Every structure is written in structure tokens, then in C-alpha cells.
Amino acid sequence: MTTPNYDIEQSAKALGYLRIAGVDEVGRGPLAGPVVAAAVILNPGDIPQGLNDSKKLTDKRRAALDTSIRERAEFAVAQATVAEIDTHNILRASHIAMERAVAALDPPPDYVLIDGNMIPRGLTIPAQAVVKGDGRSVSIAAASILAKNWRDQVMVDLAQQHPGYGWESNAGYPTKMHREALRNLGVTPHHRRSFKPVHNILYQE
Template structure:
């Protein structure tokens, strides 16, 4: 599998764009915590070496890259809350987080590369949906790394407040120990009530 590169960004720049942002989210699958999105505009002359899909990197490498990305690129991060996930649905909430991340970028981008096959409806900028984008575009890969680091930090903090669910290691994903803790300790305010394992505990017959 090839590593992500700058070719999609270069095409957009050649077509008249001046600031191309990669956009990605993390946290659709967990039973607890927010969904987090990041938007990143890389400087073509200062692209960090080793950018890749955050899931393919070690935690240590992600942390180092996230710090470097923040030093050499324009970065913004945004979230959609558990309440918003339950009110809308996880797909729409992840799009809301993406829209917020793009809106907070300074200077504003004029072209977006968005991970996935859908463009959030609130985005009015010229946008391109890129399937498996974190493996194709360095800008999207950078966004995936920053979003994961930010969300993991939130879950580590919540793990201190609500011990026993293993959020410091599972980040809210439905691991065996997390699901057992749900049964034994109950549902916290940070659990997504619209997600089936949580819903079933709340509304057991």
C-alpha cells in the first residue's frame, strides 16, 4: 500500500486553489465521548515526514507528528457532543464537527479534501470527497492524526472522572471490558444513548 502524498493537493492548487485543507474525523465507533474533527492546511514546503493514516502509526509517532503538524501547518479541531450525536445521528454529528473545524481555520481554506464518500451539507467551499483519504492525501492524514490525539486526550481526562470503563486505553470504543463495565457500573453522562449497547442497558425489559 502506498503512503499518502501531495498529489490531490497539487491538482487543486494547479486548478486555482490557494489554500487546500484536509479534513477528517475520529470517533464514530465509540460508545462514549464526542466525535472529533480536524482541518489542516499544510505548507507544501514543510510537510512532515511520515504522515499516514493515524491508525497505521504508533501512539508515540502520532504524538510526535501531531506536535510537528501544529508547528508547520494551519490546524483547527472541533467536536460534536454526545448530546448532538444522540439528537442527530453519528454521521450527521461527525459532519457537524467537520463543519466547525473548517469554519475555525485561519486563514480560511478555499478548497477542501474530505475523508469519506460524502461532503457535509453545511460546507459551501469547493470540496472533494476522498474515499480512504487518510491513506491518499497527506493533508487528510495530518487531520486524522491531530483529531485522534485530541480525542484520545479528552477520553483520558474523562477516564479519570469515570474510572472503570477503560477509556484511557479503549478511547470509548466497545471493547469487551468496556461493555462489561457498562453492565456492572451503568451508563455515564458521556455514553451515547442512541448506540445500541447503551440503549439496551437503559431500556432493559
């Protein structure tokens, strides 16, 4: 099994870049809640061990790495709201969250590694899109961990305000329980109205 490494960052350093940020987002697929992005600049001399795509880590391991990243790296987390998702679309909203996370790094990075195959159009810093980046770059993997933990916590908090949808365990993804709760309890202000299962319930006429 290949794990992420610092090779892509080293290639950027060879071109003269010094502050290289990895950026990833979490939450494109859920029916509810914001989309969250993180940007992380690792210290190459102090990279936490065991960084990987957040989806491949246990909750416990991810929580430990989250703490380690926050102690040893520069980072920022940002989101795009449900209203922004519905106004633009989920892809653009996820890019807005990425742009905000990068903009929140102070001092700013001079090069950005973006997970995926597209560079957000609002980025003014030199950037590289890295397909499956959270499995290839430790900086992007670190960003995926921070974004996932942060978003999961947001959904746990929202679950207390809106019980019955299972957000504390499904993070807003369209599980069977969540879809049944949508039908039985209706649509909350935190549901994405532009997403088909939610849209269909609102317009069942």
C-alpha cells in the same frame, strides 16, 4: 505499501486553489465521548515526514507527528457532543464536527478535501470527498492524526472522572472491558444513548 502524498492537493492547485485543507474525523464507532474532527492546511514546502493514516502509526510516532503538524501547519480541531450525536445521528454529528473545524480556520481555506464519500451539507467552500483519504492525501492524514490524538486525550480526561470503563486505553470503543463495565457500573452522561449497547442497558425492562 502506498503512503499518502500531495497529488490530490496539487490537482486542486492546478485549478487555481491556494489554501487547501484536509479534513478527517475520529470517533464514529465508540459508545462514549464526542466525535472529533480536524482541518489542516499544510505548507507544501514544509510537510512533516512520515504522515499516514493515524490508525497505522504507533502512539509514539503519532505524538511526534502531532507536535510537528502543530508547529508547521495551520490547523483547527472541533467536536460534536454526545448530545448532538444522539439528537442527529453519528454521521451527521461527524459532519457537524468537520464543518466546525473548517470554520475555525482563519483565514479560511478555499478548497477542502474531506475523508470519506460524502461532503458535509453545511460546507460553503468548494470540496472534494476522498474515499480512504487518510491513506491518500497527506493533508487528510495530518487531520486524522490531530483528531485522534485530541480525542484520545479527551477520553483519558473523562476516564479520571469515570473510572472502570477503560476509556484511557479503549477511547470509548466497545471493548469487552467497556461492555462489561456498562453492565456493572451503568451508563454515564458521556455514553451515547442512541447506540444500541447503551440503549439496551437503559431499557432492559
